[in-house]
Amino acid sequence: MLKRFLYLQQKSFFRGAGVATNVLQKILRGFVWVYFAFVFTGLAFIAFHYPQEELGVDPLVHANGYVLYGFVYWLVMRYFFQKMPLVHTQPLLVLPVSKNSIIRFGLFKTLFSFFNLGNLFFFIPFGVLLIQEDYTVSGVIGWWVSLASIILLTNFLNIMLNSIDRVLFIVASVLIGFFALQYFEVFDLSAYTAPVFMAPYNQPLWALVPVGLLAVSIRWSVQYFKQQLYLDNHEKKSKKEKHRSMELGWLDGFGRLAVFLRNDIRLIMRNKRARMTVWMGFAFVFYGFLFMTDIYSGAVWQIFVGIFVTGGFLFSFGQFVPSWDSSYYPLMMTQNVPYREYLTSKWWLVVVGTLVGMLLGSIYAFFSWETYLAILAGGVYNIGVNAYLVLLSGAYTRTPIDLTSTQKAFGDKKSFNLKTLLLSVPKIALPMFMFYVGVILGGKLLGIGMIAATGIVGFALRNVVFKWIEHIYKNEKHLTLEAYKQKNA
Amino acid sequence: MIEINALSKKYGEQTVLDIDQLEIPSGQTLGLVGNNGAGKTTLFSLMLDLIAPTTGQVSNNGSVVQESEGWKQHTAAFVDEQFLIGYLTAEEYFNFIGGLRDMSKNQVTTALDKYRDFFHGEVLGQKKYIRDLSKGNQKKVGIVGALLSDTPLVILDEPFANLDPTTQIRLKNLLREEASATGKTFLISSHDLQHVTEVCDRIVVLHKGKIVRDNKTSAKTLQELEAFFHEQL
Numbered sequence: 001m002l003k004r005f006l007y008l009q010q011k012s013f014f015r016g017a018g019v020a021t022n023v024l025q026k027i028l029r030g031f032v033w034v035y036f037a038f039v040f041t042g043l044a045f046i047a048f049h050y051p052q053e054e055l056g057v058d059p060l061v062h063a064n065g066y067v068l069y070g071f072v073y074w075l076v077m078r079y080f081f082q083k084m085p086l087v088h089t090q091p092l093l094v095l096p097v098s099k100n101s102i103i104r105f106g107l108f109k110t111l112f113s114f115f116n117l118g119n120l121f122f123f124i125p126f127g128v129l130l131i132q133e134d135y136t137v138s139g140v141i142g143w144w145v146s147l148a149s150i151i152l153l154t155n156f157l158n159i160m161l162n163s164i165d166r167v168l169f170i171v172a173s174v175l176i177g178f179f180a181l182q183y184f185e186v187f188d189l190s191a192y193t194a195p196v197f198m199a200p201y202n203q204p205l206w207a208l209v210p211v212g213l214l215a216v217s218i219r220w221s222v223q224y225f226k227q228q229l230y231l232d233n234h235e236k237k238s239k240k241e242k243h244r245s246m247e248l249g250w251l252d253g254f255g256r257l258a259v260f261l262r263n264d265i266r267l268i269m270r271n272k273r274a275r276m277t278v279w280m281g282f283a284f285v286f287y288g289f290l291f292m293t294d295i296y297s298g299a300v301w302q303i304f305v306g307i308f309v310t311g312g313f314l315f316s317f318g319q320f321v322p323s324w325d326s327s328y329y330p331l332m333m334t335q336n337v338p339y340r341e342y343l344t345s346k347w348w349l350v351v352v353g354t355l356v357g358m359l360l361g362s363i364y365a366f367f368s369w370e371t372y373l374a375i376l377a378g379g380v381y382n383i384g385v386n387a388y389l390v391l392l393s394g395a396y397t398r399t400p401i402d403l404t405s406t407q408k409a410f411g412d413k414k415s416f417n418l419k420t421l422l423l424s425v426p427k428i429a430l431p432m433f434m435f436y437v438g439v440i441l442g443g444k445l446l447g448i449g450m451i452a453a454t455g456i457v458g459f460a461l462r463n464v465v466f467k468w469i470e471h472i473y474k475n476e477k478h479l480t481l482e483a484y485k486q487k488n489a
Numbered sequence: 490m491i492e493i494n495a496l497s498k499k500y501g502e503q504t505v506l507d508i509d510q511l512e513i514p515s516g517q518t519l520g521l522v523g524n525n526g527a528g529k530t531t532l533f534s535l536m537l538d539l540i541a542p543t544t545g546q547v548s549n550n551g552s553v554v555q556e557s558e559g560w561k562q563h564t565a566a567f568v569d570e571q572f573l574i575g576y577l578t579a580e581e582y583f584n585f586i587g588g589l590r591d592m593s594k595n596q597v598t599t600a601l602d603k604y605r606d607f608f609h610g611e612v613l614g615q616k617k618y619i620r621d622l623s624k625g626n627q628k629k630v631g632i633v634g635a636l637l638s639d640t641p642l643v644i645l646d647e648p649f650a651n652l653d654p655t656t657q658i659r660l661k662n663l664l665r666e667e668a669s670a671t672g673k674t675f676l677i678s679s680h681d682l683q684h685v686t687e688v689c690d691r692i693v694v695l696h697k698g699k700i701v702r703d704n705k706t707s708a709k710t711l712q713e714l715e716a717f718f719h720e721q722l
Binding site (some may be wrong): 004007008011012015016088090091093094095096097098099230232233483 | 500586
């Protein structure tokens with residue numbers, strides 16, 4: 001059976017839309033793998049020698065103190081970057097393929113993620129070092145089996161986080177709660193968990209507990225997906241989601257553009273995956289706080305924060321124009337739809353999203369005026385330059401987005417993923433470089449001024465740029481239509 | 490072959506299907522007719538365990554489809570293009586589903602021979618992915634996919650729709666041949682009263698989710714059906 005699934009997998013990969021980008025992504029991912037493999041191996045040596053030689057404490061005890069943070073960090077990274085399994089299940093349902101084997105394959109695929117295997121690069125060298133140092137072999141194995149089980153457990157937890165909103169909210173609030181307790185020094189959970197992680201070393205049989213929990217999590221996932229394989233599941237869901245009539249009459253002031261804006265707003269409001277982009281935009285605003293730490297105190301990072309904080313919606317929504325409309329793109333192209341208005345509507349959405357980000361970003365003014373100035377400049381740059389760039393890259397992205405995929409059992413549910421990130425790199429790196437030049441020439445304020453000025457110039461050239469983008473969209477039209485046909489891939 | 494008891498499907502307040510009892514003996518060719526929304530596809534989807542019933546159950550060859558997946562071994566179905574695998578060529582698709590039913594490549598090729606006429610030279614050897622075929626040709630692929638592996642039960646949802654007139658006639662002949670020669674059980678839904686009365690030996694009429702007529706096909710059946718749907722005007 002596995003052979004057959006792999007056969008389909010391979011065909012769909014090489015025959016899907018955008019093979020070249022997919023292959024490129026895989027290669028990039030390979031480099032990331034190798035990089036982290038080295039980092040983890042290095043970490044294992046540091047985690048062993050540093051506490052022993054510098055602190056004079058037991059490396060295993062020391063490591064156990066960090067295990068909890070490691071898991072939480074790993075889970076958060078997983079949530080944002082691990083791809084969910086995609087299996088096109090419908091044709092298989094009426095064929096002699098059991099539901100269990102479809103699900104098993106879907107879950108099996110997730111195991112090959114770096115998030116599940118990468119930890120071996122840490123644990124194997126660390127374990128070998130421990131054993132060389134006369135730690136008991138059975139203890140080290142027990143310890144390792146426990147931690148590996150918990151890592152795999154988070155794999156299944158992550159699938160649930162992606163599939164069921166309720167689980168996401170519960171887990172997120174628990175994590176934020178403990179984070180707050182620790183931050184305000186009320187209660188340090190890791191002090192209590194360290195001995196717990198030590199237990200399977202002292203008595204390897206304790207490892208059976210995490211293994212058992214892992215088995216339970218697998219069972220739950222299988223049962224959950226089994227329910228999801230019914231075709232009318234999405235009707236059940238859409239029933240819960242009440243039909244909201246949206247006349248949006250206030251948009252009429254935009255004239256003919258209102259037709260498009262209305263449609264776009266409905267697209268965002270009524271489709272989960274599109275709706276998530278709005279939340280991403282909101283979440284990005286607070287992302288800047290992560291950069292308040294010392295590591296990012298370098299001047300260049302300020303403008304990075306500026307672009308990032310105001311650009312969440314721009315990056316997660318804007319970069320997938322026109323893919324959002326992929327399922328009815330042929331319809332759009334046969335209607336009286338001038339590209340100019342179609343694009344302007346999307347541009348407005350992105351601009352409004354950025355403006356909201358600039359407004360919300362004002363909370364940073366309480367911490368540092370300079371940061372807020374950088375955010376404002378970043379916002380202006382996003383509007384004046386990046387808003388065009390996302391539309392432009394959209395013309396070439398051409399990955400169809402299946403808006404109903406959130407309702408499928410094994411579907412892509414995320415609005416922010418590795419692809420979004422890769423596409424964002426040039427849009428962030430360019431202003432960082434510009435800012436760097438400004439700082440060298442005459443200090444931070446000059447750098448910020450340069451960024452803002454570039455944005456304003458870009459904004460002023462709107463008509464020229466739009467004409468050019470429109471031209472490109474027209475040129476790419478047929479290729480885009482062709483690519484969007486390959487939805488089932 | 491198929492036994493249905495107290496089967497119903499509700500979406501919220503709305504009952505889309507409510508069948509007290511329906512039995513389909515082995516070897517029968519059953520035609521299912523009814524207007525849009527009568528519940529034809531819902532009934533098929535329930536038989537194929539694609540949706541879960543609100544009440545009741547469907548037994549296929551003695552086992553309840555909602556409980557075990559054994560029915561998949563002796564049942565083949567084609568509902569719509571969603572059930573094709575768009576990125577395969579027609580041959581790859583046939584080999585794939587043939588393989589799932591333990592047919593070798595050679596067996597699949599031999600079995601396909603029977604359908605060469607039906608394809609009219611437009612499907613096999615085209616070096617095209619299924620997603621790039623026309624709607625009509627996709628339909629042909631789906632139908633042959635369901636017939637190919639000689640399962641005792643074949644379910645086809647509106648097989649005549651989207652086909653050109655010649656192919657409709659070919660399909661009619663094909664279905665009649667298969668039914669009489671192999672003793673397969675066929676369940677066919679259709680909006681084309683003439684085709685369905687010609688092919689099937691029993692016609693069930695669904696109306697607003699309920700069975701309103703259930704007769705063996707006779708010379709008068711077509712007239713009676715036309716009269717029935719005329720009344721609905």
